């Protein structure tokens with residue numbers, strides 16, 4: 007394997023300008039899925055991929071997620087592209103996921119360059135919308151296949167592909183297709199790899215094995231039949247804002263402790279293996295201070311900060327709908343106010359149990375207020391947390407690949423947010439899922455000046471290939 | 483006096499259709515002071531009044547409040563019209579105030595009729611914008627002078643007039659003019675009467691002797707340098723919304739008790755005279771329930787409810803600027819949030835003392851949170867409460883006039899809001915000020931379908947005249 011990998015790495019080095027031209031070609035297609043006017047560009051990007059799959063002799067089929075309504079217009083959803091490169095029963099079958107749509111971008115938002123023209127700057131950063139999220143990683147898989155073909159090397163695994171064009175706009179229709187294909191296109195899959203997140207820092211690759219879930223709530227308090235003037239009615243009515251503020255203040259302490267009884271009960275204890283993974287992580291408080299542009303962090307060390315981000319639940323108060331929210335001074339008693347908050351959940355918390363705790367507690371606290379107002383709680387959406395075992399061969403293979411390409415052991419990370427498709431794959435296929443990022447923390451995936459470093463793109467292409475080689479040596 | 487008053491009342495009865503035609507004429511002038519496009523109509527209304535003053539041989543001068551900027555346009559402010567009807571040193575000089583501008587009104591807001599066309603309905607209600615606020619009362623004074631002239635009756639007092647055209651838009655420039663004229667146009671004034679508020683209920687006239695003040699605050703809590711995603715940063719930073727919610731929840735209890743130490747200390751004790759004035763008031767809990775379109779009142783009887791409205795302070799939380807306030811579910815940690823609240827103050831509270839209590843308490847409470855965020859308190863505006871003695875001859879005369887016209891003793895009321903010009907007159911002239919309303923509680927001054935009942939207009943015209951007659955019999 008060593009000789010084959012060496013040949014592969016050399017080929018990638020040799021072809022890097024080709025890869026960059028290819029990235030230039032796809033960045034030039036403004037496949038913004040959330041813009042009605044640009045929806046045809048998402049289809050164009052899908053066609054570009056189909057042409058590429060054909061060129062590389064990758065078998066593929068399209069799945070049609072149907073239509074949806076956006077800004078009052080009924081629109082066709084771009085196809086989910088299912089690919090299969092090899093169907094050798096003697097090899098592992100690895101499912102890779104990527105998305106070919108991108109976030110919106112306008113030069114006037116503050117981009118230094120034209121967002122849909124790939125520009126390499128003096129630091130070797132490849133600037134352009136979609137460079138890192140998620141066109142670079144998609145090309146990484148395809149570049150690897152091309153390099154193997156040029157070398158006449160047998161591909162180490164069967165590659166099963168799932169590319170969608172709606173990730174930045176809610177992945178409409180994708181879940182149904184994944185569930186439907188679990189016993190279809192995906193039936194032979196042994197493990198899943200998603201390359202659509204980022205290193206923890208700037209220098210060290212990581213494998214991501216966990217994501218938090220979310221339970222998003224609204225608490226509505228309703229009092230008078232209409233907004234009242236505080237001069238005329240202040241001091242005569244139960245004011246909904248007063249009740250709501252009392253309730254919201256009871257949910258979380260100023261130090262981030264969730265005050266809802268029962269919520270912390272199901273938090274999985276810290277294992278020795280997990281604990282041991284923290285000290286070496288490419289992260290420090292300065293990184294965090296820089297990211298938040300302030301120093302108001304809850305913890306005085308980076309380990310507690312990272313645990314706060316991804317392995318413990320948190321509760322954030324987002325705002326209040328229905329109250330006076332404009333600048334200036336309005337003397338209104340709002341008639342109905344709706345507090346919004348969400349709980350980021352972690353294993354082994356379950357949405358149903360969170361719901362029960364939240365409802366009981368808020369109802370109890372509201373009862374204590376002895377208010378004549380009406381209160382109602384609603385869960386707007388809930389997603390489960392996800393965690394994978396990083397002792398699984400899927401992770402072990404990826405870790406070895408990182409060592410081969412970068413000469414270091416990867417960081418084992420989780421993320422504080424959610425990537426819903428991760429859980430869908432795990433639940434539908436019941437296989438280990440790995441998040442294997444290509445880009446860095448500073449890539450600015452959803453911001454202006456999105457970039458992918460040349461080195462991340464080229465070494466990342468090697469990494470994805472090496473990971474598949476490493477996988478072929480494991481049995482699971 | 484009785485014969486003269488009888489003749490005056492008869493004349494008013496006889497001329498009522500003339501008065502209604504006059505009201506129709508002025509309602510047809512859409513003198514909306516807060517609408518750039520309608521500003522010329524405010525001037526037109528001012529010219530209508532000047533023509534009327536000339537016709538009635540009332541001496542007058544204009545004062546120019548200058549210009550102001552509204553919606554980015556520099557606009558001329560409509561003139562303050564100063565009138566003098568009689569300058570006999572043997573008579574009392576009574577200053578009457580009114581405003582000739584109106585609130586905005588559009589048919590499509592839900593008006594049953596064209597807002598700027600006076601319509602009398604089957605119930606004898608004169609519907610139209612400005613009918614009750616404040617064109618009806620202004621005409622009341624002028625109708626009275628006309629009636630006296632027709633009868634060849636000597637006018638009982640010297641009438642000093644102050645009509646402004648910016649009341650519904652902050653009375654810009656008025657205070658300076660009042661202060662400047664204290665020793666000028668207003669130098670001989672013995673008492674002041676403002677007819678620009680409403681009866682407490684539907685059936686019984688009232689004299690209004692008190693208004694609450696207001697101290698309006700914003701509390702800003704600033705944390706991260708920019709809004710953060712709650713997935714990535716929830717659990718790692720001190721969230722400004724958490725701190726702010728804790729502070730706001732400490733200001734007022736769900737039962738309306740202000741929790742800021744020291745705030746209640748200066749509340750004037752209830753006197754026996756005031757206490758005795760409540761039981762007979764034309765008000766019940768149903769009136770309040772109807773006004774708020776709900777039953778979430780703090781008190782179980784109308785006396786406590788009225789005291790809550792106007793003789794005790796109250797604290798209302800108006801809303802939060804900078805937090806997520808739209809419908810839907812956004813997972814943001816807002817970087818800077820600004821809570822808005824105000825305290826309605828009563829005698830003998832003073833803004834400086836309120837400020838000191840608020841600042842000390844909030845600073846102490848914020849310190850207890852041990853937050854790394856920054857907090858700042860600012861008083862956006864402050865107005866003092868006002869209360870007059872209803873044993874003053876100005877009130878005694880008005881009460882006698884009510885008995886003459888309506889055959890009942892008036893309610894002695896206060897209001898929960900503020901009418902800033904009241905305090906300006908009192909402080910600048912150091913004379914007793916009386917609020918003598920013409921319209922009813924249900925007139926809908928700032929709402930759709932504003933109206934003035936024909937009986938309130940006609941009996942109100944008698945009342946204003948009778949009040950001046952009664953005043954002439956008192957020495958003070």
Ligand SMILES: [Zn+2]
Nearest residue numbers: 139140173202
């Ligand atoms: Zn992505």
Ligand SMILES: [Zn+2]
Nearest residue numbers: 139174451452
């Ligand atoms: Zn993205």
Ligand SMILES: [Zn+2]
Nearest residue numbers: 615616649678
């Ligand atoms: Zn008014």
Ligand SMILES: [Zn+2]
Nearest residue numbers: 615650927928
């Ligand atoms: Zn008004």
